[in-house]
Amino acid sequence: MHSPSTENLDLLCSVLYNVAMRRRNIKRFRLEPLCELMATLGQNTYRAEQIFQWIWQKNATDFAAMTNISKAFRNSLSQKFTIQGLQKRTVKTAHDGSQKYLFRTNDSKYVESVFIPEGKRKTVCVSTQIGCPVQCAFCATGRMKFSRNLRAHEIADQARIVQHDTNTKVTNVVFMGMGEPLLNLQETLGAIEINSSPIGLSISQRHTTVSTVGILQGMRTLLNAPFKVKLAISLNFADENVRNEMIPVAKNNPLKEVLQIAKEYSRTKSMVTFEYVMIKNLNDRLRDARLLVSLLKDIPAKINLIPYNEHPLMPYKRPSDERIGQFYNYLLTAPQTVTLRKSRGQEIQAGCGQLAAFHVVKKK
Ligand code: SAH
Ligand code: SF4
Numbered sequence: 001m002h003s004p005s006t007e008n009l010d011l012l013c014s015v016l017y018n019v020a021m022r023r024r025n026i027k028r029f030r031l032e033p034l035c036e037l038m039a040t041l042g043q044n045t046y047r048a049e050q051i052f053q054w055i056w057q058k059n060a061t062d063f064a065a066m067t068n069i070s071k072a073f074r075n076s077l078s079q080k081f082t083i084q085g086l087q088k089r090t091v092k093t094a095h096d097g098s099q100k101y102l103f104r105t106n107d108s109k110y111v112e113s114v115f116i117p118e119g120k121r122k123t124v125c126v127s128t129q130i131g132c133p134v135q136c137a138f139c140a141t142g143r144m145k146f147s148r149n150l151r152a153h154e155i156a157d158q159a160r161i162v163q164h165d166t167n168t169k170v171t172n173v174v175f176m177g178m179g180e181p182l183l184n185l186q187e188t189l190g191a192i193e194i195n196s197s198p199i200g201l202s203i204s205q206r207h208t209t210v211s212t213v214g215i216l217q218g219m220r221t222l223l224n225a226p227f228k229v230k231l232a233i234s235l236n237f238a239d240e241n242v243r244n245e246m247i248p249v250a251k252n253n254p255l256k257e258v259l260q261i262a263k264e265y266s267r268t269k270s271m272v273t274f275e276y277v278m279i280k281n282l283n284d285r286l287r288d289a290r291l292l293v294s295l296l297k298d299i300p301a302k303i304n305l306i307p308y309n310e311h312p313l314m315p316y317k318r319p320s321d322e323r324i325g326q327f328y329n330y331l332l333t334a335p336q337t338v339t340l341r342k343s344r345g346q347e348i349q350a351g352c353g354q355l356a357a358f359h360v361v362k363k364k
Contacts, residue, residue, distance in 0.1 A: 094344070
């Protein structure tokens with residue numbers, strides 16, 4: 001086992017070495033800039049595709065592995081560039097088979113992802129930020145201090161490493177881990193590009209879901225972007241006053257406009273899903289269900305009810321099964337399809353809203 005000090009020393013040495021050698025991390029280049037880079041190095045653009053494929057599809061961590069590239073050019077690449085990404089630290093497995101991964105970034109920060117195998121569907125729930133600047137009152141990620149946005153390659157690395165580690169083809173990606181993807185939209189789109197590329201991870205955009213708390217500007221950009229991903233909106237509260245209280249950014253992103261874009265997204269791209277986290281005595285009463293049905297009445301969508309996942313550091317509770325059942329039954333009167341999400345990986349704190357790398361935070 002590494003002691004933290006040896007580890008930090010190794011890291012410091014490698015950072016200093018790379019700075020001294022002016023080596024840049026080649027994973028920071030998306031495919032198009034990588035083609036431009038190859039052109040400036042006097043290479044054909046197909047070299048860029050070869051390198052991209054080695055890194056993202058064949059999991060190369062060293063230029064030496066890239067055997068379809070001449071040895072001379074591989075040597076020259078390794079003098080100018082590094083291939084750096086997330087490092088897997090720990091994996092916890094729950095009884096239901098879901099696994100929580102803890103990764104370390106190059107600047108010694110921690111991120112979590114969850115692997116959820118369900119029959120043929122193998123989903124990875126990825127993080128887009130370290131912590132979350134939105135700080136919803138009920139969410140453990142929101143309780144962490146926001147540290148920084150993840151880069152596209154760090155987001156894509158999560159699915160890549162899980163796929164390699166579990167030796168399983170990942171079929172679906174959901175951007176439902178730590179962070180608000182639409183507050184880190186360009187890097188999120190960059191990750192989707194890597195994930196969905198046939199020379200990347202080959203995960204279809206139709207099997208990719210971006211979840212947002214309802215950031216209008218990002219929703220508009222996504223609506224007009226040439227990406228075919230699904231959109232989930234964490235509505236959570238049909239009463240706008242309660243919503244504004246629990247989700248600080250909601251005041252600047254009014255529900256009426258969020259719902260308008262949702263309608264447009266369903267009409268022109270793909271059916272949106274409204275996520276509704278049920279919290280005891282806060283949004284689990286019949287009058288909340290009535291309000292929800294009336295709010296969404298003319299929006300083509302799916303509704304996904306998520307019973308609150310409790311967290312030792314959070315005061316909120318999951319409603320009783322009876323309350324959840326009553327709420328669900330009332331929602332069956334709505335025109336939308338309603339689902340009740342099974343909780344997965346709760347004993348390892350891998351459920352929605354539970355990712356917080358608290359064991360790491362507590363050490364400090
Ligand atoms: N920031 C984005 C993406 C993160 S997804 C968003 O909020 O949509 C995290 C999902 O987990 C959101 O739907 C959120 O409402 C939900 N959530 C947060 N805390 C939860 C908890 N304790 N139990 C169940 N769901 C929770
Ligand atoms: Fe951030 Fe989403 Fe958690 Fe709110 S629910 S704090 S937006 S991750």
